Amino acid sequence: MARQLQRDSILRITEINKRINRYRDLDSLLNHVLREARHLTSADAGSIYLVRDGRLSFEYVQNDSLAGPRHSPGFQYQHQKLAMDHQSIAGHVAITQRPLIIDDVYNLPSKVPYTFNPSFDQMTRYRTRSVLTVPLLNSRERIMGIMQIINPRDRKSGNATFNRDDEAIVTYFANLAAVAIEKALLTREIILRMIKMSELRDPTETAPHVNRVGAFSVEIYHRWAWDHGIDENEIQRTRDLLRIAAMLHDVGKIGISDSILKKRGRLTAAEFRRIQLHTLYGARLFTDITSDWDEMAAQIAISHHERWDGNGYPGAISDLAHPPRRLGPGLRGEAIPIFGRIVALADVYDALMSQRSYKPSWKEEDVIEYIQGQRGSQFDPAVVDAFFAAYPLIQSIHKKYGNGDTSTS
Numbered sequence: 001m002a003r004q005l006q007r008d009s010i011l012r013i014t015e016i017n018k019r020i021n022r023y024r025d026l027d028s029l030l031n032h033v034l035r036e037a038r039h040l041t042s043a044d045a046g047s048i049y050l051v052r053d054g055r056l057s058f059e060y061v062q063n064d065s066l067a068g069p070r071h072s073p074g075f076q077y078q079h080q081k082l083a084m085d086h087q088s089i090a091g092h093v094a095i096t097q098r099p100l101i102i103d104d105v106y107n108l109p110s111k112v113p114y115t116f117n118p119s120f121d122q123m124t125r126y127r128t129r130s131v132l133t134v135p136l137l138n139s140r141e142r143i144m145g146i147m148q149i150i151n152p153r154d155r156k157s158g159n160a161t162f163n164r165d166d167e168a169i170v171t172y173f174a175n176l177a178a179v180a181i182e183k184a185l186l187t188r189e190i191i192l193r194m195i196k197m198s199e200l201r202d203p204t205e206t207a208p209h210v211n212r213v214g215a216f217s218v219e220i221y222h223r224w225a226w227d228h229g230i231d232e233n234e235i236q237r238t239r240d241l242l243r244i245a246a247m248l249h250d251v252g253k254i255g256i257s258d259s260i261l262k263k264r265g266r267l268t269a270a271e272f273r274r275i276q277l278h279t280l281y282g283a284r285l286f287t288d289i290t291s292d293w294d295e296m297a298a299q300i301a302i303s304h305h306e307r308w309d310g311n312g313y314p315g316a317i318s319d320l321a322h323p324p325r326r327l328g329p330g331l332r333g334e335a336i337p338i339f340g341r342i343v344a345l346a347d348v349y350d351a352l353m354s355q356r357s358y359k360p361s362w363k364e365e366d367v368i369e370y371i372q373g374q375r376g377s378q379f380d381p382a383v384v385d386a387f388f389a390a391y392p393l394i395q396s397i398h399k400k401y402g403n404g405d406t407s408t409s
């Protein structure tokens, strides 16, 4: 019986592994890895920490008791870093690189070196009880992070705890998931390098800015898609593609000369026409369309300066390699791809909220007033509505990625 159960689990994990290997974006991947690990053990909650700069950085949390699974909850963007030492459960597992089952975190055995940090429970009034923590090791057996699965459900007794079968299954799954996580980390690294290259050209295009624009866009899209009755699987798949594609919205600035990008003071009309070409240069990087992701990245690069009322740019372009001398007229309304309409709002919101070398940051209430005022002129009304519906999440993202001068970090 137990052997049959294990065989079924291994078959299930093989199927899951095929699915998770399709994710390119780290956040979406972590979301799915955690969800699948929880399904394997019928667990109510879980979290993932990744090693960043020698510390364990809190990356992802799921909790069915605190939030319905449909909407991404705000506590997912909370930020926490743990030292790699034996004082925390996560740190202990990261150092020993061995899985650990705890039956009740509020009744730890007396001889263990770690303690349980109850701050999340206190903040959310959740009751963490049984915790299974497994290491995530990369292909060179180095620690990349840890995964914690919390409170198994659907067992006969109310106070269920994890058992050795759970440990074996989750450890096996974690080893496979770690390969996908390593790949996603590499993809993100390459993209961040592309962004760094454009950042070298344009001091306003920085890692915190693009991270925020990527995260805002995903949450605006999620709300918009939900309002438009889009299927949940489609939403999840699109979130994965959108975050990275949105992060690259201004990558075409690589093609604009420093003398224009770094010019202090007003641009001449001719200089502004040159800057406008960054939309086309960006789109060109993804023109040999090999995947849905390339197509989305090209759409965002070319359309993130279009306006709902048609007064944006570059408008319809028949040949990317030979653009007209003057761009425009802009596309109007739904002729602008939805992802361009979403990133346009996310980008402007972040730019106004941030200090730049040529301007201080705006007050939040002024930014909100501006966006409301531009509903139906600069921005798609439905996108503005989705933005405000998702506003608590937008604020959490702003906190997580910092809200200072975008030209630092």
Ligand SMILES: [Fe+2]
Binding pocket: 249, 250, 278, 304, 305
């Ligand atoms: Fe741009």
Ligand SMILES: [Fe+2]
Binding pocket: 205, 209, 213, 249, 250, 347
């Ligand atoms: Fe931007």
